[in-house]
Amino acid sequence: MKVNILFSNKREKGDYYYKIRVSNLMKFIDREDFECRKSKIIKDIYHQAWFLNKNKNILQFIPPTIYIHKGKICFINGRHRTALLINKLDVIPMLVYALDAYPSTTESSLEKNKITFEQIIISRVKRSDVFKLPKLPIQNLAT
Numbered sequence: 001m002k003v004n005i006l007f008s009n010k011r012e013k014g015d016y017y018y019k020i021r022v023s024n025l026m027k028f029i030d031r032e033d034f035e036c037r038k039s040k041i042i043k044d045i046y047h048q049a050w051f052l053n054k055n056k057n058i059l060q061f062i063p064p065t066i067y068i069h070k071g072k073i074c075f076i077n078g079r080h081r082t083a084l085l086i087n088k089l090d091v092i093p094m095l096v097y098a099l100d101a102y103p104s105t106t107e108s109s110l111e112k113n114k115i116t117f118e119q120i121i122i123s124r125v126k127r128s129d130v131f132k133l134p135k136l137p138i139q140n141l142a143t
Helices: 022-028 079-085 107-120
Strands: 002-005 016-021 051-055 058-061 065-069 072-077 091-096 121-124
Touching (some): 016 022, 022 072, 022 107, 065 107, 072 079, 079 091, 107 121
Parallel strands (some): 002 058, 065 091
Antiparallel strands (some): 016 091, 016 121, 051 058
């Protein structure tokens, strides 16, 4: 299934969409944060809230949002999307909050954040980029 990324107008300065290398992503994820929802079973189904259909030719995907704190990747949203896609894709689009956005960021923490960031990113996402997601059913999972 081909999708574009839905670019939010509510981003802050320093927040960008990136193509993230899945193999390195898992090395840096804060496991406690990632597993906080305690979802034991992730079904091969997309939640309809993860997509918009503004353009009738292609769906727009709302990517997971992460930030890096003390060198670890934490989620603002998108844990379920990430858990679903990490075993199916080599590259996942994500919105990455500014490296210094966390209120208590110290110089040494910022350095760790930069190292992590450099290990996981491939490049920025362009509005014209098309991503191929696995063909899975889309349902309302909120019910």
